Amino acid sequence: MAASAAEVRIPEVTAGMKSAAEAPSQTILDLRNLNVHYGTFHAVQDVNLAIPKNRITAFIGPSGCGKSTVLRCINRMNDLVPSARVDGQILYHGTDLNGANVDPVEVRRRIGMVFQRPNPFPKSIFENVAWGARINGYKGNMAELVERCLRQAALWDEVKDKLKQSGLSLSGGQQQRLCIARALATSPEIILLDEPASALDPISTLKIEDLLRELQATYTIVIVTHNMQQAARVSDQTVFYSLGESRQGILVESGPTQKVFTNPSDPRTEAYITGRFG
Amino acid sequence: MSAGIQASPLAVAPSAAEARYEPRVRTRGRIAGGWRGIFFGATALAIVLLGMLLWSILQPGWSWLSWHLITAMPSRIPANAGMNSAIWGSIWIVSISAVVAFVIGLGCAIYLEEYAPRNRWTGFIQTNISNLAGVPSIVYGLLGLVVFVDWLHMGRSVLAGALTMGLLILPVVVISSREAIRAVPLSLRQASYGLGATQWQTIRAHVLPSAFPGILTGVILSMSRAIGETAPLIVVGGASQVLFRPASLFDPFMVMPLQIYNWTSRPQKEFEHLAAAAIIVLMIVLLLFNAVAILLRQHFSKKTRW
Numbered sequence: 001m002a003a004s005a006a007e008v009r010i011p012e013v014t015a016g017m018k019s020a021a022e023a024p025s026q027t028i029l030d031l032r033n034l035n036v037h038y039g040t041f042h043a044v045q046d047v048n049l050a051i052p053k054n055r056i057t058a059f060i061g062p063s064g065c066g067k068s069t070v071l072r073c074i075n076r077m078n079d080l081v082p083s084a085r086v087d088g089q090i091l092y093h094g095t096d097l098n099g100a101n102v103d104p105v106e107v108r109r110r111i112g113m114v115f116q117r118p119n120p121f122p123k124s125i126f127e128n129v130a131w132g133a134r135i136n137g138y139k140g141n142m143a144e145l146v147e148r149c150l151r152q153a154a155l156w157d158e159v160k161d162k163l164k165q166s167g168l169s170l171s172g173g174q175q176q177r178l179c180i181a182r183a184l185a186t187s188p189e190i191i192l193l194d195e196p197a198s199a200l201d202p203i204s205t206l207k208i209e210d211l212l213r214e215l216q217a218t219y220t221i222v223i224v225t226h227n228m229q230q231a232a233r234v235s236d237q238t239v240f241y242s243l244g245e246s247r248q249g250i251l252v253e254s255g256p257t258q259k260v261f262t263n264p265s266d267p268r269t270e271a272y273i274t275g276r277f278g
Numbered sequence: 279m280s281a282g283i284q285a286s287p288l289a290v291a292p293s294a295a296e297a298r299y300e301p302r303v304r305t306r307g308r309i310a311g312g313w314r315g316i317f318f319g320a321t322a323l324a325i326v327l328l329g330m331l332l333w334s335i336l337q338p339g340w341s342w343l344s345w346h347l348i349t350a351m352p353s354r355i356p357a358n359a360g361m362n363s364a365i366w367g368s369i370w371i372v373s374i375s376a377v378v379a380f381v382i383g384l385g386c387a388i389y390l391e392e393y394a395p396r397n398r399w400t401g402f403i404q405t406n407i408s409n410l411a412g413v414p415s416i417v418y419g420l421l422g423l424v425v426f427v428d429w430l431h432m433g434r435s436v437l438a439g440a441l442t443m444g445l446l447i448l449p450v451v452v453i454s455s456r457e458a459i460r461a462v463p464l465s466l467r468q469a470s471y472g473l474g475a476t477q478w479q480t481i482r483a484h485v486l487p488s489a490f491p492g493i494l495t496g497v498i499l500s501m502s503r504a505i506g507e508t509a510p511l512i513v514v515g516g517a518s519q520v521l522f523r524p525a526s527l528f529d530p531f532m533v534m535p536l537q538i539y540n541w542t543s544r545p546q547k548e549f550e551h552l553a554a555a556a557i558i559v560l561m562i563v564l565l566l567f568n569a570v571a572i573l574l575r576q577h578f579s580k581k582t583r584w
Contacts, residue, residue: 077472105475106474108472108474109473110474113472115465119468120469121466121469121470122488135473135479182469185473186473186474
């Protein structure tokens, strides 16, 4: 039974997959022996991973496997969790983001984040985009920047006549694109997305996915997703996490998306992507 | 259908499963209605008591309410007596104590909620702030007498009274401000930090604007308490007759509840009516204070576009 399900599912998943065989890209982020503890709980164990520049990397895996935790380490959002302890190195252009001389505020400006639930500020649409740029000392024409970011986020046409309305007056999908526009406004190099479409309807989800493909030319994107079709559709590289013996998150396999989905080297990856587990 | 089971018009297709349920829809409906009645009764009782209270004040006091009452100074002769000095004294005391409690209380709340580590020491401080809110007001009066009047040589002045009153309402302001700050969703803070905001930028641009209406509500409530408090001010020194309105922080003062207390303790019948009229004035001044605070709150809520 399980085997036949696998045969049916794999082609379906790979149908819309991006053509691989793109030129190799330089590494922008290099995670080395990353370990995360929350108090006494070992949340993530020994993650080693290289994230290529101007590519989309998808993190997949069952709930609680630490994929979001790894993502939050990359822009040091785990600093905000008092009990969290992060060990190991995260090299960004060769500099360790956890180094003593690195300010998390600067890290987050360069490595932006979009969260699972759309969380626009209770301010106007314009101000939602402008605020991040302003606090980071943006000196250019603000109206131009806001328009450019909203266009990049494929939201401009829908909101150009109501920039003064609250960001919360938009639909869920529009709010999430506003959050992406907001992240773009600080001119980051990397954008982290933590299940950005899990609270959205299928049409909004597809819009976000199209958007990610467009943004890939300019930005490096790391996306956590529960939706394997989504990982297969949008990503160049897929990283599969799972749970170890003491429920700690471990990195099982990473590689080009096409390879991970069609010819995974670890049986656990195969079990997961064929729907036999997780 | 047997007599014991309530027949439902919806039970058109009796099945085997139907027999296993005893929905008692009508009984449950009656219980629900009973509770509704109890809650309505509680509200009605509160309104009736409030109405009786108002009536017991308005009935003897209304006809004594006059322009003279609020412009004249206290006098031994009822027909000449006014409460001008007490009104101004109350306005000074409540305004200054509200500003003092707001500034210190909000600062304390921000520190405890945003900066302080969560450990046994801060837990101890937090518990004790809650305890301070329950300390009898006379104790604050004694503290004010010792610290402000004697040690700091403020004497029986407006400043000493206002600072004492500020201390009295401080715990309430701290507690309500903390509640308001804590209610700001984590997702909003994360959004801000995610853009490379510092902690202060996050607090200033997102946490405080969202929490401000709640913070002001706490200040409004504590001002209502401050304007009616008598005991601590008797101790700190507003007890005697004051025949001029305060012109500086170091003048002696009189407040409305003290004036009312003073009049009710006099033998002449007329002073009872004057006291009732003074209570009406006190309520009007209190409502004016609250109206200003509510307008402020609305102004700040409008800035946040939920």
